[in-house]
Every structure is written in C-alpha cells, then in structure tokens.
Amino acid sequence: MAEGSRKQLRSFVEVGRDSHFPIQNLPFGVFRRRGATGPPRPAVAIGDFALDLAAVSDAGLFDGPLLAGSPCFRQETLNMFLGMGRPAWKEARATLQRILSADESVLRDNEALRKKCIVPMSDIEMLLPITVGDYTDFFCSVHHARNCGFIFRGPQTPVNPNWFHLPIGYHGRASSVIISGTDIIRPRGQGHPTGDSQPYFGPSKKLDFELEMAAIVGPGNELGKPIDINDAEEHIFGLMIMNDWSARDIQAWETIPLGPFLGKSFSTTVSPWIVTMDALKPFACDAPKQEPEPLPYLAEKNHVNYDIPLEVWIKPKEQSEPSIVTKSNFKHLYWTLTQQLAHQTVNGCNLRPGDMFATGTLSGPEPESFGCLLELTWSGQKEIPVGNSTRKFLEDGDEVILTACCKGEDYNVGFGTCTGKVLPALP
Amino acid sequence: MAEGSRKQLRSFVEVGRDSHFPIQNLPFGVFRRRGATGPPRPAVAIGDFALDLAAVSDAGLFDGPLLAGSPCFRQETLNMFLGMGRPAWKEARATLQRILSADESVLRDNEALRKKCIVPMSDIEMLLPITVGDYTDFFCSVHHARNCGFIFRGPQTPVNPNWFHLPIGYHGRASSVIISGTDIIRPRGQGHPTGDSQPYFGPSKKLDFELEMAAIVGPGNELGKPIDINDAEEHIFGLMIMNDWSARDIQAWETIPLGPFLGKSFSTTVSPWIVTMDALKPFACDAPKQEPEPLPYLAEKNHVNYDIPLEVWIKPKEQSEPSIVTKSNFKHLYWTLTQQLAHQTVNGCNLRPGDMFATGTLSGPEPESFGCLLELTWSGQKEIPVGNSTRKFLEDGDEVILTACCKGEDYNVGFGTCTGKVLPALP
Numbered sequence: 081m082a083e084g085s086r087k088q089l090r091s092f093v094e095v096g097r098d099s100h101f102p103i104q105n106l107p108f109g110v111f112r113r114r115g116a117t118g119p120p121r122p123a124v125a126i127g128d129f130a131l132d133l134a135a136v137s138d139a140g141l142f143d144g145p146l147l148a149g150s151p152c153f154r155q156e157t158l159n160m161f162l163g164m165g166r167p168a169w170k171e172a173r174a175t176l177q178r179i180l181s182a183d184e185s186v187l188r189d190n191e192a193l194r195k196k197c198i199v200p201m202s203d204i205e206m207l208l209p210i211t212v213g214d215y216t217d218f219f220c221s222v223h224h225a226r227n228c229g230f231i232f233r234g235p236q237t238p239v240n241p242n243w244f245h246l247p248i249g250y251h252g253r254a255s256s257v258i259i260s261g262t263d264i265i266r267p268r269g270q271g272h273p274t275g276d277s278q279p280y281f282g283p284s285k286k287l288d289f290e291l292e293m294a295a296i297v298g299p300g301n302e303l304g305k306p307i308d309i310n311d312a313e314e315h316i317f318g319l320m321i322m323n324d325w326s327a328r329d330i331q332a333w334e335t336i337p338l339g340p341f342l343g344k345s346f347s348t349t350v351s352p353w354i355v356t357m358d359a360l361k362p363f364a365c366d367a368p369k370q371e372p373e374p375l376p377y378l379a380e381k382n383h384v385n386y387d388i389p390l391e392v393w394i395k396p397k398e399q400s401e402p403s404i405v406t407k408s409n410f411k412h413l414y415w416t417l418t419q420q421l422a423h424q425t426v427n428g429c430n431l432r433p434g435d436m437f438a439t440g441t442l443s444g445p446e447p448e449s450f451g452c453l454l455e456l457t458w459s460g461q462k463e464i465p466v467g468n469s470t471r472k473f474l475e476d477g478d479e480v481i482l483t484a485c486c487k488g489e490d491y492n493v494g495f496g497t498c499t500g501k502v503l504p505a506l507p
Numbered sequence: 508m509a510e511g512s513r514k515q516l517r518s519f520v521e522v523g524r525d526s527h528f529p530i531q532n533l534p535f536g537v538f539r540r541r542g543a544t545g546p547p548r549p550a551v552a553i554g555d556f557a558l559d560l561a562a563v564s565d566a567g568l569f570d571g572p573l574l575a576g577s578p579c580f581r582q583e584t585l586n587m588f589l590g591m592g593r594p595a596w597k598e599a600r601a602t603l604q605r606i607l608s609a610d611e612s613v614l615r616d617n618e619a620l621r622k623k624c625i626v627p628m629s630d631i632e633m634l635l636p637i638t639v640g641d642y643t644d645f646f647c648s649v650h651h652a653r654n655c656g657f658i659f660r661g662p663q664t665p666v667n668p669n670w671f672h673l674p675i676g677y678h679g680r681a682s683s684v685i686i687s688g689t690d691i692i693r694p695r696g697q698g699h700p701t702g703d704s705q706p707y708f709g710p711s712k713k714l715d716f717e718l719e720m721a722a723i724v725g726p727g728n729e730l731g732k733p734i735d736i737n738d739a740e741e742h743i744f745g746l747m748i749m750n751d752w753s754a755r756d757i758q759a760w761e762t763i764p765l766g767p768f769l770g771k772s773f774s775t776t777v778s779p780w781i782v783t784m785d786a787l788k789p790f791a792c793d794a795p796k797q798e799p800e801p802l803p804y805l806a807e808k809n810h811v812n813y814d815i816p817l818e819v820w821i822k823p824k825e826q827s828e829p830s831i832v833t834k835s836n837f838k839h840l841y842w843t844l845t846q847q848l849a850h851q852t853v854n855g856c857n858l859r860p861g862d863m864f865a866t867g868t869l870s871g872p873e874p875e876s877f878g879c880l881l882e883l884t885w886s887g888q889k890e891i892p893v894g895n896s897t898r899k900f901l902e903d904g905d906e907v908i909l910t911a912c913c914k915g916e917d918y919n920v921g922f923g924t925c926t927g928k929v930l931p932a933l934p
C-alpha cells in the first residue's frame with residue numbers, strides 16, 4: 081500500500097523527528113554556498129542539509145526519461161523545471177527519494193560524491209528560487225474578508241456581494257518579492273488621518289504583516305486559452321509561506337478606486353523552500369462547502385484544501401525570544417487554489433512558469449487565529465501582548481516569523497520559516 | 508543653434524513629409540525578417556525602413572565610448588540598452604543620426620552594407636521590444652477620472668478626494684502585454700446585471716478600448732531607495748501608444764474592494780516603436796497647474812507634458828475604411844510621467860529596466876476627446892457613429908486603431924499605430 085510504504089521511507093541522512101524536511105517532503109529551493117562565486121544552484125532540503133541538484137545532475141543520477149541530460153538543474157532558478165510539468169516533477173521526486181533512502185548505496189557509500197552533493201544548511205544562503213513573472217494576491221479567507229469589511233465598512237454588510245461568487249484578487253508587485261531573511265525598510269508614503277484634514281507624508285504608522293501562502297505555477301497557458309478547473313492542479317507545483325507586508329495607513333488613503341498599490345508594493349517576503357503539492361497530498365482535506373454553488377467554470381470534482389497549521393511569531397528587538405501572536409490553518413480557505421488558478425485564466429489571461437499567486441490573509445474563525453495585526457488589534461483599537469510588551473502595529477526592530485508545518489503520524493511536511501526584520505524608515 | 512540644426516537634419520533614406528519616422532525621431536523597436544529563423548533584432552525606424560542595430564553594431568559603426576563593443580544590440584529585447592541609461596541613449600542617437608544623415612557616406616555610399624542594415628518595413632514583423640517585468644496603470648487624466656466618477660458614483664463627488672493628492676495607480680498584468688496587430692479574443696467572465704439578480708458567466712457584453720500611453724523605464728532603483736522627483740526623467744526612456752482593453756461588465760462586478768483584475772488582464776496592446784524622450788523634447792509643454800500644491804516629494808522643478816495629438820479609429824468588419832471616434836492629446840495629463848515614476852518608488856518599491864507604466868485613459872475636456880467608449884457613449888446610454896454604423900461597445904470584427912503624432916513645423920515625431928481586431932469569444 082502506497083501510504084504504508086511512504087511512512088516507512090527513511091533517509092541515510094540523519095533527520096530529527098521534529099525536522100520540517102524528512103525524505104517525505106523534499107522541498108525545492110535555490111542556494112549559494114557562502115563565499116562561493118559560481119551561479120546559484122537548485123536544491124532540495126533533507127534534514128539540516130541541502131542536496132545540490134546541479135551536483136546530482138552532474139553525477140548522472142537523474143537517469144529517468146525526462147530528466148536525464150536535461151539542463152533544468154543547471155539553471156539559476158527553478159523556472160525551467162517548473163515548466164516541464166508534473167511528469168518531470170514526479171520523476172525528480174522518485175529519483176531523489178531513491179538516492180536519499182537508507183537502502184540505496186549510490187550516495188550513502190560514496191563519501192566523495194556525498195560531499196559534493198550534500199551541503200550543511202549552515203554553509204549556504206538561500207536565494208529567491210524563481211523569477212516571478214506576475215504575482216497575484218487573492219482575498220480568499222472568508223474570516224479575513226468579514227473582519228476587514230467590518231473594520232472598514234461596519235457590521236451591516238461586511239462582505240461585498242461579489243465575494244461569494246468569485247475569488248477576488250488583484251495584481252501585486254513582482255519586483256519586490258524577496259527571500260526570507262531580507263530586512264524590511266519601513267515604507268514612507270501618504271496617509272490621511274480623518275475627515276477634512278490634509279494628507280501628510282512620512283513613515284508608515286500602521287505597518288502590518290499578512291500571513292499568506294503563495295502557490296507557484298508550473299506549466300502556463302497560451303493567451304486566450306483558459307485552464308479548465310479540473311485540469312488546474314496540473315499547473316500548480318507547490319506552496320511557499322508568504323508575508324504580504326502592508327502599510328495600512330498608505331493603503332487606506334490610496335485604495336479608492338483602484339485597489340492596493342504602494343501600501344503593499346514595498347516588499348513581499350517568501351520562504352525559501354517550495355513544498356510540492358505531491359508532498360502535501362497526505363494532508364489534503366475537504367474544502368469548506370460553498371454556498372451559493374459556484375458557477376460551472378468554478379465547480380470542481382476534487383474540491384480540496386490542505387491541513388497546514390500556521391503560526392506567526394514576533395521578536396521585538398529588546399526581547400531575546402519571539403512570542404507567538406497567532407495560530408491559523410490553511411484549511412480555512414474558502415476558494416481553493418485550483419479555483420483561484422482557473423478563475424484567473426477564464427478571461428484568457430496567460431500564466432507562465434514561476435508565476436506566483438497568493439491566498440490572501442489566512443485568518444481562521446477565532447480571534448486568536450486572525451492573520452494580521454489589523455484584525456488582531458481591530459485596527460489598533462486594542463493592544464495584543466507580545467512577550468512582556470504589547471503591539472498595535474509593528475515597531476522598528478520587530479522581527480516577524482511565519483511558519484507552517486503539516487504534522488503527520490510519523491513525520492512532518494514543513495515549510496521552515498519566512499522571516500523579516502523591520503528597519504527604521506529613511507530619514 | 509541646436510534647434511536650427513535639428514530642423515535641417517535630413518537623411519539619405521527617403522522619408523515622406525507625412526512620415527512618422529524622420530531622422531529627428533528614430534524610435535526603437537525589435538523586429539524579425541519575415542521567414543527568418545534567427546533571433547529578433549533591435550532596430551530604429553527611418554521612413555518606411557528599419558535600421559537593423561545588430562547589423563550596425565556588427566559593422567563597427569557604434570564607435571562611441573559606451574556602445575563600442577557593447578552586446579546591447581545583439582539582444583532579443585531592448586532591456587540591456589534601457590538599463591545603460593541616458594548617456595548611452597544619447598550616444599546611440601547621435602551615432603544613428605550621423606550615419607543616416609544625407610551628408611555621411613558610410614552607409615549612403617556602401618550598397619552592400621546598406622542592404623545588410625536597412626530593411627523595408629514590408630519585409631519584417633515587429634515584436635514586443637521589451638521584457639516587461641512589472642506593468643503599472645495610472646489614472647492621471649482628470650477628465651477621465653471625473654467622467655468615470657460621474658458614471659459610477661453620480662454627479663455629487665465624481666473625483667475621490669485622494670485623486671488631487673497623489674497619482675492613483677494599480678498593477679496590471681505583465682504576461683498579457685502584446686504587440687500591435689495581435690488579435691483580441693473577446694474575454695469571458697462574470698457579470699452582474701443589477702440589484703439582486705444572480706451573476707452570469709459569458710462573453711463580455713461591454714468590451715472597450717482605453718487610449719493610453721505607456722512609459723518605458725530605463726535604469727531602475729534598488730529596493731528601499733526611492734527615486735527623487737527631480738531625477739525621475741533620467742529613468743524614463745520613452746513612450747509607446749497603449750490600448751488597455753477593458754471588459755466593463757467584468758470589471759464592474761469584480762472591482763470592489765481590490766480594483767480591476769480580469770476586466771483588464773486578458774490583453775494590453777502596445778505600439779511597436781518606443782519614441783524616446785529625447786525625440787519628444789521639442790514638443791514639451793507646460794503641464795496643468797496643480798491645485799492643491801503637491802506634497803514636496805511630488806513637487807518638481809521641471810513640470811512638463813508633451814503636446815502629442817492622439818486619435819482612435821474603429822474599422823468595423825463590414826466597412827472598408829476606419830472612422831475616427833475620438834481626438835485627444837497627451838498634454839491634458841494632470842500628473843506628469845515624472846510624478847508618476849517618483850510616486851511609485853517613494854515607498855521603496857524597485858523599478859527595473861523595461862518596466863512599463865501607463866498614464867491611464869487620456870481623455871480631453873470635450874466630449875469628442877474622451878478616451879474610451881465608456882465615456883464616449885456614457886456607459887452605453889447613447890450610441891456614437893462609426894462610419895455608416897453606430898457603437899455602444901466594441902463588436903466582433905471591429906479593428907481598433909490608436910495613433911499618435913507630434914506635428915512640428917518641418918517634421919513629425921510619430922508613434923505609428925497600435926491596432927487590434929476583436930475576435931469572437933470562445934464557445
């Protein structure tokens with residue numbers, strides 16, 4: 081039985097029981113050895129190590145029909161590999177699980193090759209693994225939509241009528257998508273306090289995080305040829321954690337009538353490892369029932385979410401430890417990833433390998449599962465505890481740490497962390 | 508005197524008096540010879556010809572300090588050249604005006620070299636000349652803002668209060684930016700007729716054009732380092748005509764609260780030739796006085812627009828000739844290109860060479876100068892004549908032709924045309 085054999089799979093690389101990266105996961109990233117001068121190299125994570133896929137490729141270990149001789153792992157990003165589609169992804173996963181398994185000698189018993197291929201994570205830095213062509217941000221948690229509507233428009237009709245008919249989304253900024261660990265300079269911009277007062281210019285006073293996950297597109301589609309909802313999963317490679325940093329004061333003032341712009345575009349942080357949909361399969365769960373029923377182009381045979389527990393921690397500069405501020409779960413998503421993808425192409429819009437689309441803030445139903453400070457502090461109306469301090473919005477020196485990890489019986493499939501520290505605004 | 512000598516400049520290539528592309532213009536594009544298999548090649552337009560810049564480069568005619576030996580014209584797009592900045596652009600322009608001038612023998616008297624370098628436009632097809640990293644669409648014509656506000660929100664407060672304080676904009680879709688001449692498949696999507704009725708799915712019933720111009724970014728900026736308003740012009744290479752095709756029914760239903768998405772992302776057409784800001788300089792004019800005064804980060808020493816007459820023509824399938832439907836001008840723009848660029852980076856957002864930002868619909872003050880059918884037909888409340896027919900919105904088979912041309916005393920600086928024909932929706 082496939083499930084049984086998956087559980088027994090074990091690597092010769094030592095992997096701690098709490099590790100996010102057992103042999104069942106094998107998320108893809110791109111790294112550079114510290115101090116190295118060569119181009120970045122694709123990798124998968126295994127325990128506390130990165131398996132260098134350029135080195136594996138050079139050693140001729142990708143011997144399947146699609147990957148043997150392919151230059152896809154000698155690229156500086158994963159885009160070429162993404163464009164090859166699920167058959168290539170499955171072949172790569174099978175090869176990598178085999179050569180990393182405790183039963184297979186090719187790497188295990190060859191010290192020289194092992195040293196070439198397996199690098200301690202402490203010796204590398206991770207880079208943005210994809211060239212992002214377009215980045216879309218959806219708005220697909222009903223709890224987040226309801227809370228935002230309540231805060232901005234009042235309790236009468238918190239959720240706009242279109243929300244239950246289509247996955248609302250907008251285009252974000254691709255150039256400022258950055259890798260976990262990059263500092264965030266507090267943005268400056270225009271705000272507008274109230275009523276008839278004049279707008280001011282200065283550092284954002286309402287800097288926030290947004291707990292999201294971003295899906296990475298594999299094969300794209302031609303302009304004018306929508307992707308069918310029941311084919312959509314073939315176009316999704318995997319997921320990353322994403323922090324859609326948001327300056328609420330800038331956003332509030334600029335947003336009518338064309339939506340968020342500079343309140344979001346200063347930085348969007350993603351975690352370094354893309355966890356594949358194949359690794360997430362054991363954690364699939366039913367998605368929420370949709371009422372009203374979606375229009376036929378959004379009605380899908382396989383309507384699933386994934387049970388991915390999510391957490392956000394904040395470490396203020398003067399505290400030695402981070403404190404947890406929210407606990408949510410990916411499974412609350414109302415519109416599924418496949419619905420988001422199909423919707424985005426239904427007008428003929430073309431996707432390209434490496435495009436990124438994010439879920440929107442992943443708030444859960446309870447107040448302690450809200451996915452941003454706007455909701456957690458009800459737009460600064462109350463403070464939340466952060467260790468021995470409190471917060472309404474982010475302060476300079478705060479480090480924000482997002483993490484996500486699926487807990488199986490015998491192993492985790494985790495995402496690592498997505499972090500960023502807030503630096504003071506330019507003078 | 509510079510102005511005097513510019514007027515006398517004349518090419519040995521015959522250029523008709525009405526041509527958009529005299530030696531004073533020299534707009535940049537990328538082409539392929541029909542039937543050729545090699546990579547696309549950069550060019551400038553001269554009369555009815557394209558001057559092949561890879562061939563000019565191969566012949567060693569770029570002999571200035573920045574371009575001699577540079578691979579920038581052996582690329583498939585202009586992005587590398589764009590990133591080199593104004594000194595390189597000026598050097599290229601000076602070299603090209605010299606080798607094309609009637610007084611210079613190097614090409615004029617060398618038939619073999621001339622044949623290599625100068626190609627009739629009838630023998631080539633034009634390609635998208637840039638890889639667009641991010642595409643931003645602004646909303647900077649006050650007449651367009653006022654008309655849209657009036658149509659959607661009524662006559663009380665047609666323009667939202669933020670409008671006069673900042674250039675409103677949003678991110679568009681980069682993947683579906685296409686070159687003039689590409690057919691437009693009528694998009695399908697959700698619409699919502701009125702009140703309590705259910706949304707429907709189908710071909711857009713309100714397909715529209717938007718008459719815009721798009722600015723192309725040269726050197727970018729590092730994330731976190733805004734571009735100063737008085738330095739902004741150094742980052743703008745040139746302008747193209749742009750048609751921001753819009754499905755008004757899809758747009759109206761999806762737009763709250765995050766702005767336009769699928770109502771726009773199905774296609775955005777640009778003209779093939781990028782007219783440089785250097786070529787447009789003689790047509791600079793005062794930009795409208797701004798009241799209230801902009802915040803200091805938007806207050807510029809050199810507050811200029813350009814006097815660029817614009818026209819839109821429609822050719823219905825069953826008519827043999829196109830008919831003009833609007834006449835506008837770039838000079839009506841309220842927020843200048845430099846204000847748009849500086850605003851977009853003030854939060855630290857990074858621009859990259861080849862990024863594109865568009866003005867928004869360029870409506871003038873009079874009803875016959877409105878820049879889209881939404882305004883011209885007041886959202887379909889009346890019909891406008893198109894030859895011996897009428898239109899509320901675009902019909903299948905309609906070809907929409909945008910054109911722009913600065914008229915000097917002795918020469919034009921024109922943009923050619925930006926065209927697209929509407930094909931029926933998918934079944």
Ligand SMILES: [Ca+2]
Nearest residue numbers: 217290324440
């Ligand atoms: Ca978001």
Ligand SMILES: [Ca+2]
Nearest residue numbers: 717751867868
């Ligand atoms: Ca527009």
Ligand SMILES: [Mg+2]
Nearest residue numbers: 324344347348
């Ligand atoms: Mg963001």
Ligand SMILES: [Mg+2]
Nearest residue numbers: 751771774775
């Ligand atoms: Mg468009």
Ligand code: NI
Nearest residue numbers: 214254641681
């Ligand atoms: Ni984009």
